[in-house]
Amino acid sequence: MNAIIRFIGSAGGGHDITQTPSTLWPERYEIIFGSFASVLIFALLFKFAGPVIKKGMAGRTAKIQAELDAGEAARAAAETEAAQIRTAKGDIGAERTRILAEADAQAITIREDGRARVAAEIADLEARSVVDIAAAHSRVGDELRAEIARLSIAAVDHVVTGSLDDATQQELIENFISRVGASA
Amino acid sequence: MTDPRIEGYARGLFEIARAEGTLDEVEDELFRFARSFESSDALRSALTDEMIPATKRQAIIEDLLGGKATATTTQLVSMVVGFGRGRDLPAIVDRLVARASNAKQQEVAEVRCAVALTADQQARLAAAITQATGKQVNLKVVVDPSVLGGIVATVGDTVIDGSVRTRIDQLKSRL
Numbered sequence: 001m002n003a004i005i006r007f008i009g010s011a012g013g014g015h016d017i018t019q020t021p022s023t024l025w026p027e028r029y030e031i032i033f034g035s036f037a038s039v040l041i042f043a044l045l046f047k048f049a050g051p052v053i054k055k056g057m058a059g060r061t062a063k064i065q066a067e068l069d070a071g072e073a074a075r076a077a078a079e080t081e082a083a084q085i086r087t088a089k090g091d092i093g094a095e096r097t098r099i100l101a102e103a104d105a106q107a108i109t110i111r112e113d114g115r116a117r118v119a120a121e122i123a124d125l126e127a128r129s130v131v132d133i134a135a136a137h138s139r140v141g142d143e144l145r146a147e148i149a150r151l152s153i154a155a156v157d158h159v160v161t162g163s164l165d166d167a168t169q170q171e172l173i174e175n176f177i178s179r180v181g182a183s184a
Numbered sequence: 185m186t187d188p189r190i191e192g193y194a195r196g197l198f199e200i201a202r203a204e205g206t207l208d209e210v211e212d213e214l215f216r217f218a219r220s221f222e223s224s225d226a227l228r229s230a231l232t233d234e235m236i237p238a239t240k241r242q243a244i245i246e247d248l249l250g251g252k253a254t255a256t257t258t259q260l261v262s263m264v265v266g267f268g269r270g271r272d273l274p275a276i277v278d279r280l281v282a283r284a285s286n287a288k289q290q291e292v293a294e295v296r297c298a299v300a301l302t303a304d305q306q307a308r309l310a311a312a313i314t315q316a317t318g319k320q321v322n323l324k325v326v327v328d329p330s331v332l333g334g335i336v337a338t339v340g341d342t343v344i345d346g347s348v349r350t351r352i353d354q355l356k357s358r359l
Contacts, residue, residue: 161332168333169298173299173301174305177335
């Protein structure tokens with residue numbers, strides 16, 4: 001390094017290279033060498049680092065593209081799923097409607113069956129009631145007739161026995177004698 | 185078919201009464217006593233109970249008939265009961281009455297009524313029955329309160345029923 005500095009110093013005309021003539025600008029040769037070194041460095045960078053950077057950028061681009069594609073796919077999948085959900089929702093609604101309609105139909109059937117059964121039971125009960133009423137009427141009539149007959153029999157015994165005074169007894173005897181005599 | 189013993193007793197009583205000359209009266213008294221015997225459970229039990237000594241049963245007859253019936257009737261009933269034939273008394277008396285009626289060429293006419301008949305009524309009734317059946321009848325009157333009123337006359341197998349009881353029974357049947 002020191003050799004380089006001495007070379008550069010010799011090339012500078014023999015003044016102190018550690019001292020600059022301007023506070024703003026460097027030495028001319030520094031500008032030239034600096035520029036050259038910069039160009040060289042950029043050239044080297046372009047030659048050696050460029051492909052790597054380009055490859056990295058391409059990879060990054062590919063990665064971003066892949067992410068974009070994945071996002072697009074996810075979005076498409078989400079849209080598909082959303083569509084399926086919407087379809088399923090529509091199916092659920094249709095199923096709900098179908099189930100409700102079926103339930104309504106079953107309810108109507110059950111109600112009609114129930115009405116028919118109740119109507120049949122009512123008719124049966126009415127028929128049995130009519131028979132029971134008729135039987136009860138007949139039974140009550142029979143009982144009433146039996147009771148009337150019993151009371152009548154008791155009344156006949158009472159009335160006849162009470163009315164059989166001596167005159168009546170004699171009249172009955174005389175009537176019997178007359179009837180037997182007349183029957184010859 | 186009449187039991188020979190009943191027939192024998194009836195013939196014996198008949199002959200005794202006829203020999204005594206009180207056949208009609210005895211026959212009538214025996215008939216009425218037989219009907220009383222049939223209708224009274226107490227009398228029937230007393231006169232047919234073998235546990236009661238015969239003398240006691242005969243004393244009962246004396247109490248019942250003494251002074252109310254002829255001596256012949258009382259003695260005949262006492263004799264039958266004393267021989268232990270009290271249970272057969274009605275049948276014996278019925279055979280006796282039938283025998284007496286046959287002897288008089290008559291048919292027994294048993295007449296049941298609720299009240300006693302006067303002699304005139306009995307005569308007219310006998311005449312009416314004779315006229316109706318064509319047979320001379322030996323009228324036997326039984327006062328039976330169960331008849332209630334009117335008369336039931338039985339001549340052999342013929343029954344002439346004019347009783348209130350029968351009419352009430354018919355009315356009950358219709359009711």
